[in-house]
Amino acid sequence: MDSKAARKEAIKKFKERKPLLGAFVVRCTATGRVWVGTSRNLGATKNSCWFGLRSGAHLNQTLQQEWNAHGEEQFQFEILETLDEDLVALEIPDLLKSKKRYWADKLGARPLL
Numbered sequence: 196m197d198s199k200a201a202r203k204e205a206i207k208k209f210k211e212r213k214p215l216l217g218a219f220v221v222r223c224t225a226t227g228r229v230w231v232g233t234s235r236n237l238g239a240t241k242n243s244c245w246f247g248l249r250s251g252a253h254l255n256q257t258l259q260q261e262w263n264a265h266g267e268e269q270f271q272f273e274i275l276e277t278l279d280e281d282l283v284a285l286e287i288p289d290l291l292k293s294k295k296r297y298w299a300d301k302l303g304a305r306p307l308l
Contacts, residue, residue, distance in 0.1 A: 213280050214235060214236035214237070214238060214239070215236065215237040215238055215274075215277050216233075216234070216235055216236075216237070216277065216278040216280075216282070216287065216291070217233065217234065217237050217274060217275070217276045217277040217278050217294070218231065218232070218233045218234075218274075218275040218276045218291075218294045218295060218297075218298050219231070219232055219233070219234065219237060219240060219241075219272060219273060219274050219275055220232075220272075220273050220275055220298065220302065220304065221244065221258065221270060221271070221272055221307065222270065222271045222273065223261045223262075223265060223269055223270055224269050224270070224271060225261075225264075225265040225269040226261060226265070228257075228261060228305070229302050229303070229304040229305070230255065230258050230304055230305050230306070230307045231275070231295055231298045231299045231302060231304040231305070231306060231307060232244075232295065232306070232307030232308060233291035233292070233294050233295045234291075235287065235291070237274055237277065240272075241272040244272065244307075245267070245272075247259075248262045248267070248270075249267070251263070254308055255307055255308060257305065258307070275298055276294060276298070278290065278291075278294070
């Protein structure tokens, strides 16, 4: 009976957790090219991005071409910055846009989308 209660509690905590907001970079180690993006859920972003690339249907065609030419093993995903969880919801889109521009300029990167 304890394991059932513990499982329910774990599921409840999982559902209540807040996703990480922030900026990330995708790097091609073969060419040195980098792409910067932002996300409202950094935990799911890599899976989503890699799924699109593996299936050949990523929205960023230059990234998809690099992936096709060099293969998955030549790519890295890195979280650059996470944002505070207690942001006002209306501020989030503008803040994410400004973070994308900041990191793209700083790294000489292309925007992911």
